[in-house]
Amino acid sequence: MTRALPDPGDIVRTGVVGCGLMGLGVVELFARAGLDVVAAVRTPEAVERSRDRLGESLGRSARRGKISDEEVSACLDRVRFTTDLFDLADRQFVIECVPEDRAAKTELLGELDGIVKDPDAVLASNTSSLSITGMARSTDRPGHLVGVHFFSPVPAIPLVELIPSLHTDPAVVERTARFLTGPLGKEVIRSADRTGFVVNTLLVPYLLSAVRMVESGFATAEVIDQGMQRGCGHPVGPLRLVDLIGMDVVSSVADALYEEFKEPLYAPPPLLNRMVEAGWLGKKSGRGFYTYAQGRP
Template identity: 35%
Template sequence: MLRRCAQRSSVSPLHSVWMSSHLGITAQQQARNYSSHHQPHHPLPKTFGVVGAGQMGGGIALVAAMNAKIPSVRVHDVSAQSIEKCKKLIQTLLDKYVQKGTLTAEERQVILSERLSFSSGTDLSKLALGCEFIVEAATEQTELKLGLFKDLSQMVHSNNSAETSKTILATNTSSISITKIASQTLDPSTVIGMHFMNPVPVMTLVEIIRGLQTSDETYERTTQLAHAMHKTCTLSIKDSPGFIANRILMPYINEAVNVLHEGIATVEDIDKTMKLGTNVPMGPLTLADFIGLDTCLAIMRVLYTEFADSKYRPSPLLVKMVEAGWLGKKTGRGFYKY
């Protein structure tokens, strides 16, 4: 049984005071955490959009259509080639589910022919028109995301009325400030972080990140949608660079790259040491290849810029490998060859 997205154990008054003084958690934030036990029910969106048809975007669209059973899931990308690759990825995954018996052939056909739709180009209006919930899953570039949210906000603003729920604009960013992204929109209360893990159909975790102005309703609707997608959520109480996962994970990967860069150990021995020594399924360099070295570098640069702390400085080797186009599994070469 899935754990509630924001489920928290009871907190004593003394512990609340400790959190306030030592962690900087305000009374308002504590109240938000407590109220999540008693969230009002919100209907799931009937229309759901994904901007970005890469591996993450395709996975998000799939769990929205297959698990949450949203009637209309729209996927958009500037590249027609990316859209075609996304279609093939989704079809391949659905075929595997049918072969395993976890999905019927009839359900597969409904997902492909009735629930999913695709579009490409620079015009987002077809995706945004009448859409109740949009997730941005574009490349981890700050200016790109800021521009997308500015455009999307203007498009969906005309859709919203007093009689309908406001369109939620969620970002799958893995490190960029939600408040900063929301600052480009007409209604920052509707913006939230919804950081899925890759591969989305397999990984159950979603990080939920509230911006400074994110409303309770936006948070509630987002967590309830995540439940419907069969996801377990964690909440970042503060909108801090890297949130929870990448604040911890990326410096770990970056330090592994530094160990390689300094000639302390080989790729294989670095991965073997961490895999067997900490009982994780894969070592840090293998994991970096699967994530994408360009993504790892982009996140490290955000952390280094925001915190101005040398411990977040990207490894010189990581920078060189990205410059060489060795981005990991997706390009056939990273720390390993594929």
């Protein structure tokens, strides 16, 4: 039986830029909430690839009994993929989910500021570490830019970090919070605009410590993960988590934290940097601290 969708409130037309792991998860989240979605990618090949991956993800949810086959079709009908940013002109909420690169995100938000026509539209960044205040300088409406940090997998993880900049209008913060908790059904924690926000400021030093243990030969990835899972009750060990997040993402967040605070515990270990250079990015590349066959270690 098809479930009733929540009241979407005043935001019904959404846009997502970037359809990597995080971006496509946000697209699926919006579609399953009954929202109209325009998803912008770089190339026509990425359009086809993203549409196929979305269908596969929704299909897995249907096979697990989380949604019906009718809902899968309805979700796909709600999403339009495009290579033209100007297709986002009528959106009420647009979130960028491009890789964690300050210059790229800042440039993109400046472009979106000139494209999105609704003067009340919310522009959001899904950054996991970068300054919202710094990126807001690229727009003519810094009061409407806010950080919205989802966690992967986006449809499954209930938490979202909401980060206003020094410029963000309090009314925009409240409107975004209602959007996240209402139709999207998320739990929201608010963070000050400082690198790493709440979760990554605590999480990343822990992950880097685990990498250093492997690097020094003190313990293997398997031993470290078993220790934290069986000894501390963590659902997944730190090295498996690094693989799931991606070496490149962990390294980028660590770089941003170290740049801001200059604390040695935030500096990415050489082993992490070498693995990024080798293209061993974790589960998404098939090799990290573990090797993966069909997504399984």
